[in-house]
Amino acid sequence: MINLTDRTIAAIATPQGTGGISVIRISGADAVAIADRVFSGKPLRDAVSHTIHYGFIKDSNGDTIDEVLVSVMLAPKTFTREDTVEISCHGGTVVTQNVLRAVIEAGAYMAEPGEFTKRAFCNGRIDLSQAEAVIDIINAKNELSQRNAISQLGGTLSREIKSVRDELVHLCAKMQVLIDYPDEDLEDITEDDIKNVCRECADRIEKLIVSSDNGRMVRDGIRTAIVGKPNVGKSSILNCLAQEERAIVTDIAGTTRDVIEESVTIKGIPLVLSDTAGIRETDDAVEKIGVEKSRQHLDSADLVIVVIDGARGIDDEDREVISATTDKRRIILLNKSDIDTKVGSSDFSDNDIVIEISAKTGEGIDKLANAIEELCKLNDIASENGRIITNMRHKTALIGARDALVRVADALDMGMPSDIVSIDIAQALDSLGEITGETVSESIVDDIFHNFCVGK
Ligand SMILES: Nc1nc2c(ncn2[C@@H]2O[C@H](COP(=O)(O)OP(=O)(O)OP(=O)(O)O)[C@@H](O)[C@H]2O)c(=O)[nH]1
Ligand SMILES: [Mg+2]
Structure with a gap:
């Protein structure tokens, strides 16, 4: 069987289309030899590592491509822990394809999607959660999620998982000694010790699981619904926050019918x-559908901005919106x-955050921004530990590990012998290993890397 990592691979690493430059990346044992076959300039085999060389790429007829x-x-x-050559050529579609x-004609194989990163994983440079962080960095739509992903790439999540795993491995080792040599006078480990370690590890895992509540918000932005009765200035506030005339504003009640979405970043919060x-x-059929959509958005929102026309006073329609949002x-x-x-x-309860604002003059917008920052605290969460779980696969594995450890503590409480509970500890170890890649199946690994683009 061919070991695929013996092959030297190549791909275009920059986006399709025209640009200033394009990069063709080659990785593998023959990277330099293959590059030398197409490069005319100083021989690359004599080059010192991490140096850049000027020259020309020639095709098999010896004609200059670029x-x-x-x-x-x-x-x-x-990046891959293999010899790597990167050719920076002019950024045209045709010239890049030709290089x-x-x-490829000189001996490289076309790389599969994510194959460079997969090699970084297979060669032990990064673990699986770090490899996934690479995709997250590429796909990051806002600064917060980019920062979280770069911290995950740096190993913050891996280190926490490893530290919990080490505790459990240590525990297993001690328990094994007890099972193998029950009569020897060895370092004692009591059932209370086992319970304590499992509970403490389950708590640490729980913290990560809880962070995933914020994970979606970090990755995709906080879903914020601007609601209120007609004509109070909802669209004007959207325009004010988006700093553009995104929604139609008129003095006719019932102007906005459809839901208008806009991504903004306020104080670094997406x-x-x-x-x-x-x-x-x-009774208006179209407006009715719009109102129904408003209610749906309200239900699924992470944050609700209730708008009241302060100049007109509160009426029953306002009260209805206020009472529909009390749990939000x-x-x-x-x-x-x-x-x-x-x-x-x-007019409101002490717990309510109430801000006077003018969408017309912009007065109070800074107070709104402060309130959003205060209420969402995503910045704090991100800077506190840099470990927000944004990946469903990680969350599922963490839940599996936590549940297994809780089972251990419960079983010991019920008087089960410690050799029985070790099965659940092993299960917790397996689940944690899935995150970093130690115990994950090959098909899952393949699946993860296939979500990458070619050239990464
Ligand atoms: N004076 C003043 N007028 C405002 C302010 N904000 C909005 N308006 C006016 O109020 C009217 C309604 O504004 P919109 O933003 O369309 O209100 P809306 O809540 O989106 O209305 P519907 O889409 O009909 O539900 C317009 O005439 C705006 O110019 C404000 O802060 N001060
Ligand atoms: Mg409107």
């Missing part, structure tokens, strides 16, 4: 704002503060 710079990076200090073709139809009883993480805005306000904070 003028290039070639980086030579020798193992082990490379790649020349490299929000997906949705401006919705004003909530009220209506919410901020109440008294809009139109540029006109005389008829509503005060005293």
Whole structure:
């Protein structure tokens, strides 16, 4: 059988299309020899590692394809831990394809999606959760999720998982000695010790699981619904936060019918704002559908911004929106503060966050930003530990590990012998190993890397 990692692979590492430059990446034992076959310039085999060389790429007829710079990076200090050559050519679609073709004709194999990163994993440079962080960095849509992914790539999650695993391995070893040599006078380990270690590890895992509640928000943004009765200024507030005329604003009640979404970043916090139809009883068929959509968005929102027209005072329609959002993480805005306000904070409970604002003049927007920051605390979570679980696969494995450890403690409470519970400890170890890749099946590994783009 061919060991695939014996092959030297190549792919275009930059996006399809035209640009300033494109990079063709080659990795494997023959990377330098293959590059030398297509490169005309100083021989690359004599090059010192991590140096850049000027020259030309020629096709098999000896015709020049492009003028290039070639980086030579020798193992082990490379992304894949293999010899790597990167050819930077002009960024045209045709020229890039032609350089790649020349490299393939000179002996390289086309890389599969994610194969460079897979090699980094197989060669022990990064573990599986770090490899997944590479995709997250590429796909990051906001700064917070990018920061979280880079910290995961740096090994923050791996280290925590490893530290919990080490505790459990140590525990297993001690228990094994007890089972193998029950009569020897060895270092004692009591059932209480086993329970304590399992509970403590389960707690640490639980913290990671809890962080996943924030994971989706970090990755995709906080779903924020702007709701209120018609004409209170919801669309004006969306426009104000988005700093563009995104939604239509008129003085006609019932202007917004459909849901308008806009991604914004406020104080580093990613929000997906949705401006919705004003909530009220209506006979208009189209508006009715809009109101129904508003309610759905309200239900699924992480954060609700309730808008009230402060100049008009609170009526039953406002009260209905207020009572429909009491269980939500919410901020109440008294809009139109540029006109005389008829509503005060005293109209609400002490727990409510109430801010006077004017979408027209921008007054109070900074207070709204502060309130969002305070309420979401994503920045704190991210900087506190840098370990927010954003990946469903990790979350499932963590839940499996936690449940197994809780089973151990419960079984010991019920008087089960310690050799029986060791099965569950092994199960917890397996689940944790799935995250870092020690105990994961080959098909899952293949699946993960197939989600990568070619060239990464
Ligand atoms: N004076 C003043 N007028 C405002 C303010 N915000 C919005 N308005 C006006 O209020 C009216 C309604 O604003 P919209 O933003 O369309 O209100 P809406 O809540 O989206 O309304 P619907 O889409 O119909 O539910 C418009 O005439 C706005 O110019 C404000 O802060 N001050
Ligand atoms: Mg509107």
